[in-house]
Amino acid sequence: MDANLSTAPNDASSNSRSQGYFFAEEVPFGMALMRMVLPPVLLIDLFYRHPWVRELYSTDGATAPLGVNFAIPSLLPEFGGGVAVALHAILIAAMICSSIGWFTRISLVTAAVLYSYFGLLDSLSTITKYTVIATHLLLLLAVSSSHKIWSVDAWLERRRNPGGPENSELPKAPVWPARLVQLLFGIIYLGAAITKMHTPSFFSGDQLMYWTMTYVNNIHPLGDWLSQYPLILSAFGYVTIVWEIGFVFAIFHRGMKWWAIAIGAFFHIMTMFTLGLYIFPMVMFSGYLGYIMTSEWQVISSWRVSGFFSTLARSIPQWLERMVPASQQRPWAAPAAYALTLGVVALAAVEVEYLRDPYKERGPNGPLTLEEITPEEFDKLFEPDRPIRPSDKLLAFDLGTLQIGEHLSNRRREFKQGERIIAQATISPPHEDMWLDCWLHESKPGSEPNQTVPGRSVVKVGQSVARETFRANFLFKVDESLPPGDYFLRLRSGRDDLAIKKFTLLPRGEVRAETEDDAQAQPEESLQAN
Amino acid sequence: MRKLLSVGFIGVYLGALGLGLVSHMLGAWNTAHPVMYYIVWDMFCGWSAYDSRIHVIAEGESQTYYRLTPTPWGELHPYGSLGREHYDVFNNHAGQIGLNVLRHTQHEPISRIFVIEEAWAKKYNLQQPVWESRYDDPKDKLSYFRVRAIMLPDSQVTERYDSWMAHQAGRMFADNPRLQADSKLNQPVFVRETPRQPVGRPFGSQSHLRFLGTSSPSAN
Numbered sequence: 001m002d003a004n005l006s007t008a009p010n011d012a013s014s015n016s017r018s019q020g021y022f023f024a025e026e027v028p029f030g031m032a033l034m035r036m037v038l039p040p041v042l043l044i045d046l047f048y049r050h051p052w053v054r055e056l057y058s059t060d061g062a063t064a065p066l067g068v069n070f071a072i073p074s075l076l077p078e079f080g081g082g083v084a085v086a087l088h089a090i091l092i093a094a095m096i097c098s099s100i101g102w103f104t105r106i107s108l109v110t111a112a113v114l115y116s117y118f119g120l121l122d123s124l125s126t127i128t129k130y131t132v133i134a135t136h137l138l139l140l141l142a143v144s145s146s147h148k149i150w151s152v153d154a155w156l157e158r159r160r161n162p163g164g165p166e167n168s169e170l171p172k173a174p175v176w177p178a179r180l181v182q183l184l185f186g187i188i189y190l191g192a193a194i195t196k197m198h199t200p201s202f203f204s205g206d207q208l209m210y211w212t213m214t215y216v217n218n219i220h221p222l223g224d225w226l227s228q229y230p231l232i233l234s235a236f237g238y239v240t241i242v243w244e245i246g247f248v249f250a251i252f253h254r255g256m257k258w259w260a261i262a263i264g265a266f267f268h269i270m271t272m273f274t275l276g277l278y279i280f281p282m283v284m285f286s287g288y289l290g291y292i293m294t295s296e297w298q299v300i301s302s303w304r305v306s307g308f309f310s311t312l313a314r315s316i317p318q319w320l321e322r323m324v325p326a327s328q329q330r331p332w333a334a335p336a337a338y339a340l341t342l343g344v345v346a347l348a349a350v351e352v353e354y355l356r357d358p359y360k361e362r363g364p365n366g367p368l369t370l371e372e373i374t375p376e377e378f379d380k381l382f383e384p385d386r387p388i389r390p391s392d393k394l395l396a397f398d399l400g401t402l403q404i405g406e407h408l409s410n411r412r413r414e415f416k417q418g419e420r421i422i423a424q425a426t427i428s429p430p431h432e433d434m435w436l437d438c439w440l441h442e443s444k445p446g447s448e449p450n451q452t453v454p455g456r457s458v459v460k461v462g463q464s465v466a467r468e469t470f471r472a473n474f475l476f477k478v479d480e481s482l483p484p485g486d487y488f489l490r491l492r493s494g495r496d497d498l499a500i501k502k503f504t505l506l507p508r509g510e511v512r513a514e515t516e517d518d519a520q521a522q523p524e525e526s527l528q529a530n
Numbered sequence: 531m532r533k534l535l536s537v538g539f540i541g542v543y544l545g546a547l548g549l550g551l552v553s554h555m556l557g558a559w560n561t562a563h564p565v566m567y568y569i570v571w572d573m574f575c576g577w578s579a580y581d582s583r584i585h586v587i588a589e590g591e592s593q594t595y596y597r598l599t600p601t602p603w604g605e606l607h608p609y610g611s612l613g614r615e616h617y618d619v620f621n622n623h624a625g626q627i628g629l630n631v632l633r634h635t636q637h638e639p640i641s642r643i644f645v646i647e648e649a650w651a652k653k654y655n656l657q658q659p660v661w662e663s664r665y666d667d668p669k670d671k672l673s674y675f676r677v678r679a680i681m682l683p684d685s686q687v688t689e690r691y692d693s694w695m696a697h698q699a700g701r702m703f704a705d706n707p708r709l710q711a712d713s714k715l716n717q718p719v720f721v722r723e724t725p726r727q728p729v730g731r732p733f734g735s736q737s738h739l740r741f742l743g744t745s746s747p748s749a750n
Binding site for chain 2: 048049061063064075122132136180184187191207211214216217225228276358373380382383385389395429499
């Protein structure tokens, strides 16, 4: 814990320890960094959505209040398009002011309130868990003293009070807002772990597999590839939940704190590549800055790379001094400039929005027209209800020899005589109780050169698959009774073909002898074909 | 005084976070109020094996059908490449998006608005090289469609149906002669009971129950 580096009383009692934990005074380096970084991250979303403000957040659009999902549809007032645009512009301005630390506390409160307001009005495309986390962080920044350093407010304060402390004596403040940020993250991760515990089939990797195959977020180049290896996903699932539970404890341990945060950073970076989450990790990284305490900042500031930022921190006040000389300072100037800025930004946004004509109603031909759907599209969209096609119930049909947990760990297409082939059918939920047959076919020449197709059937095994089951394994021992060559395994449900898989049988080489342990390890439903 | 306020804030804040955690752990009160969305951390709430998209269609009085989404003036893609109507997992808002399009376009008188769900197995989302490395069969994507809601132009919802997934699950569950026979026993002749069906288990019929979800629309 970092409290011993602060000005906390060195008392052994638990009351004093908690006093020291929350009320030790330190320079708010971490919170100031978070204040500078978080708003620009949130501005990515805000700027992106600004052209759609009328549609998303006003009575002239199609709001989607979160309250509707909770049966409280009229939770918040909705305003007309112009007012919504003006408020959204003020939100953007407040975020920028928060970041540079100009009227920081007012800006942060304004940002937190308006950010929540717009989020609650649009449950489809604005509010998500990362906007909720960001709202918590804005609130905690608002009650913190993050404005005391590296801010316009701090610069103005030094000008107003030139006899105040020198730069070497940076202002200190109680650390409790930073502690709340740290506890918030610990509780968030603990809650996420509880969710995973509640989620059926999370630990088998199936849920993660379907998530990586989902394209409702941004591009995730690793997702498709990773979805083919549910065993890896299952292992990641276990690691993630252990880390999520351990995080809240690790952050209180000096030696483990930054390891836990480093693992967290890696985890969030991976969610970019595997799940397509982009802003979420950036919000979390901004929050991690709240973990930086004075002693840690002293280490960071000794790094060479920090020299650039130190130079920047020194040169910005000098630049500001040249722009607004102290001789021109008036007591009312700053508040007036702040209010004027917000007002001008709001009015400008309303005007620009009017000129943009977001619904394109003032075009040369008046409002836009609707696109007719074709008869083919109509037939598709209004087709009669139909049951799921059998082949759609099958996620995959794989061959291998080694099963770990529920998954085949060595998918193969080539086997040697004497080996046992596990043919695994992975079934997607929902499905009814099913009877699956697996046929082993010889190959025969197809109509095209070098093509082989399923020929005479050699053996068939079948088993029932209960509705709650995701996988069915069929076991084939391929010995010398089958000559080397190409074969096919065909999976059927009733009269429907679900999948077909070609494999090659090679002559017996160094064949692993079947042991008693192996025989005992077979799943109960496995059947020996020959 | 300042310290007292600080202690109060710390107490209230940590109490709220603790309430959210306990509520989430016990599965109680987590849908009591929208504010619970701010203190319940259920970021990974599960994903289905089927992908889903939403189409909003208007029926003109001339029996011509019009596409209302994507919105004709261009649409927001909030988290990737999909319009916002596709994130309406609880089927509460897509119709409003259609009504907004009608308000701001020129068209013949409209008689009805349909919210239609399209679903397909997620395995068909795989890129072609990944598909070819695992599957011997060619990709044969089939989309299923199901009407989720029918609205009048005055925003009145006249029909509302459960999701395609819930419908299919119920259909499979009800594919049991004994269960069907039991469900028909003891039905009164004159008074039709409307028992409250468990959410997500609608036995293949329409469910008017409102889904109370705390999960993020994008589960971000």
